Amino acid sequence: MILDRLEGPDALRAGDVPEPTGSHERARGQRVLVDVRAAGLSAIDVLQSRGEYQYATPPPYVVGSEVAGVVREADAGTEYMPGDRVAGIVFWGALAERCLIAPEYTIRLPETMSYTEGAALYLNYSTAWYAYHRAGVAPGQTVLLHGAAGGVGAAALDLAEVFGVRVIVVVSTDEKAVFAEEAGAWAAVRTDEAWLDRVRELTDGHGVDVVLDPVGGDRFTNSLRALRIGGTIVVIGFVGGSIPQVRMNRLLLRNLTLTGISMDTMDQEHPGTMMMVRNAVQGLLDTGRLHPHVGLKLPFERADEALRRMESATTLGKIVVDVAA
Template sequence: MRAWQVTELGEPGAVMRLREDAAVPEPGEGQVLVRVRAAAVNFPDALICRGHYQSRPPLPFTPGLELCGELPDGTRVIGTPVLPFGAYAEYALMDAGQVYPAPEALDDAEAAALHIGYQTAWFALHRRAALKAGETLLVHAAAGGVGSAAVQLGKAAGATVIGVVGGAEKASVARELGADVVVDRRSEDFVTVVKEATGGRGADVVFDPVGGGAYTGSAKCVAFEGRIVVIGFAGGAIPAPPLNHALVKNYSIMGLHWGLYVSKDPAAVRAAHAELTALAAKGVVRPLVSERLPFAAAARAVERVAAGTTTGRLVITGE
């Protein structure tokens, strides 16, 4: 089978190699073999190639953390494959207990992009921050993969959404997603905009997958009893917040590692999947697939996502 493999750690474009004769993986106990129909590209794919992710699969491995696939009986499913047999291949392995029905309302590329991003946004907004209708939600990287999910889910929850992006093109995308207020951080100070938009009160919930200056600014415009949910550090800098500031302003700092729910509370993951499937059926949420790329473009796609130059999701469709 065709498969992208990493035999040494480094930048994706340098270490991902396309093999035409890779062996089809054999399912172990509790695993199923799936034919990959589409594979979504995620920022952690680059981290895994570099050896910087929290889990390090043995070399050689096939990257790719999210897919829409087909079981031997033809059932269409989505979920995360089991490394080292990832999604950038014609076949991948999945844990039988972590296979989810693909929403009928979504095509293969959209379904492949639903699981990680929307689950992350769902748990961040609802499980961790308890977002309420009428509250103000500040979303950083609002035109990105997980940020775009947070914008859609925030609107679905009845929140006023302020999206922060970098550049005019991404600002246009955030508006199309439904953000009520869009801030281009390249030309505007999001702290000032948030305060003006909320009458000085600030954002009730902050969704931050960026870190660095995004977090620092958020602490300046978070509301009384607001909640800052730390999703990741795509900006490269991990902030070290002064906790006395959280004490004085009376806000909460929350972490969200969605992968822990898979092992600690799988029932909650299934319940969230059911909610997301229902929202997809209503047309309320639909993954923003900006590009559908051929199989040969996988390594370059990972590099582009890691560089932060893309909007929405890139999906490898397998052609």
């Protein structure tokens, strides 16, 4: 599935491209080629389709930020062999019969997990795990989560038990509230109500210890207000569309910490970050503690519809496209 113009889902078309050569641009020269079974879509795909992603690639390019499949070729020393079942982040290229992967962005899938679930796993769980890690959460703390019905939000709820935290979600509909509570939320508050007051009630007036925010936009100021003194807010993304501005005196007067997460850029300054995250997710996967939620699965020929659904944010959980049986 090729995007010829940076005009969103309507520019997507099926077509032929040459066999992938060389290695993935993040693979440090190591070639690992995968026969794709399923591809996961994310906010990366929507932003990139309109030229708004920070690591842009010029069109035409093959869409699909996450992949699950079977290793077809692997250079020696990559720790992978032909026949291995794998999943990982590729940023683009997954909606094709074959694609290149980068070992540091890839995990092994257990035999008990389907490729559909595998395509819904690594990007969301690595992001959510790293957000909790950067926040320095401790067991017993309370976390406020935005975007709980999306892929990263669902992963963060699934990881709440791993980190020993209770999660309050901010949602816009009853349907999303039910989804979040079934996924492990301790409580849900609605955006069309005085949700900040409700958060304070739920925390006996103290506020939450941590806010995880992949949405941004006009909720951000109230998210800062929802933090207890000494709390931390983690910026994960801006799927809400706008990048909020921060009055620094809010941080000063209440001893707040504001941090962002970007694993790959962190790895440039602190080598080993990507491997740390990958190994943590792999360990949780191997012990059966991860349960990816697929909200919508569509066949390959309906990939344009999948991308439209991703852009409209009408699906609960991850959107996956079946590429091959």
